[in-house]
Amino acid sequence: MRSIELFIEHLRVQKRYSPRTLNIYSESIGELYSFISPQEGEVEESLLVPSQIRAFVVASLKRGLSPRTVNLKLSAISSYCTFLVKQGAIKVNPVKRIQRPKEAKRLPEFYTAAAMEGYFSKEVAEDDLFAIRDKVIVSTLYCTGMRRAELATLKISDWDRSRSLFRVTGKGDKTREVPIPDSLTKELSAYLILMKEYYTENREKRLFLTDTGEPMYLSFVNKIVKRELTGNEGFSGKRSPHMLRHSFATHLLNNGADLNSIKEALGHSSLAATQVYTHNSFENLKKTFLTAHPRAKKGG
Numbered sequence: 609m610r611s612i613e614l615f616i617e618h619l620r621v622q623k624r625y626s627p628r629t630l631n632i633y634s635e636s637i638g639e640l641y642s643f644i645s646p647q648e649g650e651v652e653e654s655l656l657v658p659s660q661i662r663a664f665v666v667a668s669l670k671r672g673l674s675p676r677t678v679n680l681k682l683s684a685i686s687s688y689c690t691f692l693v694k695q696g697a698i699k700v701n702p703v704k705r706i707q708r709p710k711e712a713k714r715l716p717e718f719y720t721a722a723a724m725e726g727y728f729s730k731e732v733a734e735d736d737l738f739a740i741r742d743k744v745i746v747s748t749l750y751c752t753g754m755r756r757a758e759l760a761t762l763k764i765s766d767w768d769r770s771r772s773l774f775r776v777t778g779k780g781d782k783t784r785e786v787p788i789p790d791s792l793t794k795e796l797s798a799y800l801i802l803m804k805e806y807y808t809e810n811r812e813k814r815l816f817l818t819d820t821g822e823p824m825y826l827s828f829v830n831k832i833v834k835r836e837l838t839g840n841e842g843f844s845g846k847r848s849p850h851m852l853r854h855s856f857a858t859h860l861l862n863n864g865a866d867l868n869s870i871k872e873a874l875g876h877s878s879l880a881a882t883q884v885y886t887h888n889s890f891e892n893l894k895k896t897f898l899t900a901h902p903r904a905k906k907g908g
Contacts, residue, residue: 611653612637624781625755629712636684640664651696652736656689658705665706673707682708716854716884721862724750724843724855730840737802738819740834744799745816749771749833749849751792752776753856753874756849760824762815767796785887786873857885 616634619625625633643664644655661682668678686703693701728747732739748759758776766775773787788796798814807821816824829849837843857870872884 611692611695611697611878612641612688614670614695616686618691619687627777632680633684633687637688639668639681639824640685643667653692656698656702656785658702660700660708663709669709673686675711678709679711683708717846717851718855718858719851720842721841721859724859726842727837727840734798736805737799740795740799741816742836744795745829745832746836746852747772747792747795748788749852750856751789751868752786753776753853753860754786754827755853755875756829757818758875759849760829763813764800764815765813765876767815769793779877782875784872784875824855836848855887857882861885 612634615637616630618631620630640661644660646903665678668681669675673681682703686701687786688709689701689703692698692887693843723770728743732743734740745759749752749756754774754776755778758778766777767836768785770776772793773785776786777783803817805809807817809821810817812823815842816825818824818828831851833849834847837847853874857874859872860873861867867879867882867886870885871879874881874882
């Protein structure tokens with residue numbers, strides 16, 4: 609449909625959304641249109657009314673989609689309807705009259721500081737490029753809190769050695785600066801010497817490459833993190849780059865960092881997205897109280 613194509617192109621060019629996000633938006637709108645008109649597929653914009661969208665929400669929940677997934681679809685559809693309003697195709701955004709399904713609150717999972725220290729205490733051979741690269745990738749994710757896509761596209765020039773920081777390009781091509789600790793600086797320096805000796809060609813000047821010298825890709829980052837953490841104490845659950853990001857934020861908060869600083873480091877657009885980590889911090893405080901406070905110990 610022409611209107612959907614124009615909308616997706618708008619997101620790609622003006623908003624600079626990733627291919628994955630564009631696909632999610634396109635699929636969500638396509639599902640709504642297929643629901644409204646399952647035989648024809650083609651839908652007049654005039655049929656985008658609250659009653660139809662409300663029915664779509666109910667049907668989606670009935671077929672087992674989680675409230676979170678449905679809300680993500682509604683967000684995509686709402687953006688599309690806002691676009692149509694600006695184009696003059698419809699008068700108002702019908703999604704604004706829809707009550708969103710209530711989501712269960714989920715606290716971000718994270719690894720303990722002890723588990724992370726246990727992982728980093730293990731030595732790797734000084735001449736094993738791939739082993740060093742894999743450990744540096746885990747260290748970079750944990751020490752900076754960057755997303756896997758941000759890490760995969762890092763260039764050598766993004767590392768500012770004189771100021772000890774990374775210039776990270778995040779969602780919407782927004783750039784932020786994230787400081788790095790001395791421990792990571794030393795690891796990066798040793799890794800870069802070996803990397804430049806091993807890869808004689810690195811046209812895009814990427815900081816991290818695959819075994820064959822190709823630019824890093826998302827599933828490769830996932831595979832490295834899972835392999836690195838498997839078998840180490842404290843990593844029996846989910847092992848992923850995003851868990852390292854959660855651990856970064858939670859450990860900073862537990863050690864006194866202010867929420868605004870963590871927000872900037874994570875590249876969140878609003879403080880609300882960062883505030884979820886305060887719940888983990890409170891749970892940590894509660895456990896400390898129940899095990900350490902004299903009155904709590906005595907049951908008083």
